[in-house]
Structure formats: structure tokens, C-alpha cells
Amino acid sequence: MSKFMSERFASLKAYVPGEQPRDKSYIKLNTNESPYPPAPQVIEAVNSREIEDLRLYSDPECKHLREALAKQYDVTPKNVTVGNGSDEILSFAFMAFCSRGVSYPDISYGFYPVFADIHGIPKKEISLQEDFTISAEDYYNAGTAVVIANPNAPTGICLSAADVEKIVKSNPDNVVMIDEAYIDFGGESCIPLISKYDNLLIIQTYSKSRSLAGGRLGYAIGNEELIADLDKLRYSTNPYNVNRLTLAAGQAALEGQAYYDNNNREIICIREYTSNILLGLGFSMTESKANFIFAKHPKLNGKTLYKGLRDRGILVRHFDKPRIEDYVRISIGTREQMDTLLMTLKEMLA
Numbered sequence: 001m002s003k004f005m006s007e008r009f010a011s012l013k014a015y016v017p018g019e020q021p022r023d024k025s026y027i028k029l030n031t032n033e034s035p036y037p038p039a040p041q042v043i044e045a046v047n048s049r050e051i052e053d054l055r056l057y058s059d060p061e062c063k064h065l066r067e068a069l070a071k072q073y074d075v076t077p078k079n080v081t082v083g084n085g086s087d088e089i090l091s092f093a094f095m096a097f098c099s100r101g102v103s104y105p106d107i108s109y110g111f112y113p114v115f116a117d118i119h120g121i122p123k124k125e126i127s128l129q130e131d132f133t134i135s136a137e138d139y140y141n142a143g144t145a146v147v148i149a150n151p152n153a154p155t156g157i158c159l160s161a162a163d164v165e166k167i168v169k170s171n172p173d174n175v176v177m178i179d180e181a182y183i184d185f186g187g188e189s190c191i192p193l194i195s196k197y198d199n200l201l202i203i204q205t206y207s208k209s210r211s212l213a214g215g216r217l218g219y220a221i222g223n224e225e226l227i228a229d230l231d232k233l234r235y236s237t238n239p240y241n242v243n244r245l246t247l248a249a250g251q252a253a254l255e256g257q258a259y260y261d262n263n264n265r266e267i268i269c270i271r272e273y274t275s276n277i278l279l280g281l282g283f284s285m286t287e288s289k290a291n292f293i294f295a296k297h298p299k300l301n302g303k304t305l306y307k308g309l310r311d312r313g314i315l316v317r318h319f320d321k322p323r324i325e326d327y328v329r330i331s332i333g334t335r336e337q338m339d340t341l342l343m344t345l346k347e348m349l350a
């Protein structure tokens with residue numbers, strides 16, 4: 001650290017993203033990207049005309065994309081804002097709505113404590129149950145803002161919309177942020193609840209179910225006033241936070257929704273197929289409604305699994321954290337990739 005770094009960031013611990021190695025080609029099952037390319041409409045939309053237009057700034061209002069998202073989710077454009085990945089939106093939401101602190105599960109997305117720290121927000125980590133489920137009651141009358149990934153990461157376990165509603169209802173004076181990064185793989189979205197509650201903010205992303213992780217596009221849906229607050233911070237940080245190519249890609253992706261729905265169904269099938277074979281190999285796992293499996297084996301601990309797979313050209317994610325160190329998180333790839341994974345695990349267990 002230089003002697004110039006602000007004192008208040010001296011002890012900040014940065015988020016550590018999943019590795020993106022360049023040394024050789026791995027079967028990459030570690031960061032929950034889609035194994036499928038973006039929809040054909042996206043590939044067509046990001047054309048040379050759009051690239052020539054890069055000389056112009058992007059639309060700070062993101063008008064067309066907001067309109068398209070509003071239509072997709074049956075809300076108005078004033079209920080929607082977009083960001084450079086949902087991580088950026090989460091950062092703005094922490095900045096905007098968490099002055100009384102923020103509560104979230106002890107095992108969840110590793111970025112939440114980092115956002116809290118960078119914005120100087122007091123953190124309240126609430127333990128998951130023994131079986132890694134979230135007990136909704138633990139968040140009633142929290143006295144702080146609440147953020148819950150639903151389905152949760154890295155467990156994949158989903159809360160029902162009815163449980164989310166109870167949490168939202170019991171916290172009328174605080175914003176409840178529901179991070180639905182993985183909602184398209186079998187969970188129930190809470191977007192329909194935003195017309196009923198002015199304290200509910202839903203955050204979604206194009207990174208997982210729409211094959212656009214590298215495009216960096218996320219969005220928030222909520223009450224008009226919450227969205228206006230987020231936009232105030234967005235305009236005060238970077239009004240051009242979503243670049244022209246990504247705006248075009250994001251809009252075109254919605255026209256290709258049928259393609260993605262099909263991919264997501266396929267990913268769910270491959271998840272169930274892989275889980276069944278893993279069970280047969282002696283693994284146990286949480287009930288995932290996401291595009292990954294969170295699994296452990298009685299004979300190989302998490303670190304050994306991670307290292308053994310890495311040596312054999314397959315990347316999965318391991319978290320060096322007491323309650324979950326026995327587990328690995330395996331993103332769902334193509335059927336062929338999962339067959340290679342399963343064969344490799346069989347060899348490692350033999």
C-alpha cells in the first residue's frame with residue numbers, strides 16, 4: 001500500500017473473484033458462466049455499425065433497454081435501472097439504502113461484506129441453519145437493510161416468494177434487496193411484489209442465464225423512488241456506466257428470450273443428471289435451484305477435490321471458510337463437460 005492511500009481503506013479486504021487462468025485451457029466450472037454462446041440476436045446486434053458508433057457516448061438514460069426490460073417484466077421503465085454488472089448496482093444500493101447497517105446470511109455472496117466495508121456500513125451476519133437453509137424469521141424486523149441472494153450462493157438453496165414477502169413486510173422502514181442472479185434456474189422471482197412494497201429491490205444480471213458475463217450488465221427493479229435514488233448515485237458516479245455494445249446486446253438478448261429459456265431448461269436437466277451420478281459416487285449436496293452444484297464427499301475434502309480437479313484440467317470453486325471448507329461449487333457446463341468431470345472424479349476416487 002502506498003503512503004497516499006486513504007486511511008479509511010487501509011484495512012479494506014478486496015473481493016477475490018474466481019480465477020480466470022490464461023496458462024492453459026481448462027474445463028471452466030468455477031464462476032457460473034453459461035456454457036452456451038449469447039443468442040443469435042445478440043451476435044447480430046453487436047455489428048460493425050454499432051462499433052463505429054463507439055465514437056459517441058452511450059445513452060445515459062439507457063432508454064431502449066429500460067423499456068425492453070420493463071416490457072419483459074411487466075413493470076414501467078421508471079421501475080428499472082441498469083448497471084455495469086449487477087455488482088455495480090449492488091454497490092449503489094448499499095451506498096444508498098444501508099445507513100443503518102445491513103443484514104445478510106453468514107454464508108452467501110462474498111461481495112456483500114466488501115460492499116459494506118467500502119461504504120462504511122455496519123454488518124450483521126446471520127447464521128444459516130445447520131442444513132444451510134435460510135430461516136425467514138431471522139430477518140423479521142431486522143432494524144437494518146437486508147440483502148439475500150435468492151437462490152443463495154454458493155448453496156443454491158431457494159427461499160419461497162411467500163417467505164421473501166414476509167421478510168419485506170416485517171421491515172417497512174428498511175430496504176430488502178433480493179439478489180436474483182440465479183433465479184432463472186428454477187426459483188420463483190419476487191418481481192411481482194414490487195408494486196405492493198416500496199421497500200423491495202430486486203437485482204438481476206445478464207451474466208448467468210443470458211450468457212453475457214463479459215458484457216457486464218445487471219439491472220434493478222423496484223419502486224420508482226428507489227430507482228430514482230439509485231439513478232442519482234449512478235449519474236453522480238458514471239452516467240455512461242453501460243457501454244453502447246452492451247446496451248445493444250442487452251436489448252437484443254430479450255428478443256432471444258426463447259433461446260435462453262431453452263438453454264436454462266437444458267442446464268436444469270444437466271444439473272439433475274450430474275447430481276444423480278454424483279450421489280451414486282458417494283457425494284452429498286444441497287438442493288440447488290441455480291446453475292451450480294454445491295457438493296462434498298466423505299473421502300476427499302474440498303481442497304483436495306479442488307486441487308485434484310485443477311491438476312486434471314477442471315476448475316471448480318473452493319471456499320476456504322469454516323462451515324463450507326469440505327464443499328466445492330461446480331458450475332453446470334455442457335453435458336460433455338459434466339461427463340468429463342464425472343469420469344475424472346471416478347478416477348480420483350478409485
Ligand SMILES: *Cc1c(COP(=O)(O)O)cnc(C)c1O
Nearest residue numbers: 085086087109149181205207218
Ligand atoms: C454472479 C453474481 C452476481 C454478479 O453478477 P454480475 O452481474 O456479473 O456483476 C451477483 N450476485 C450473485 C449472488 C452472483 O453470484
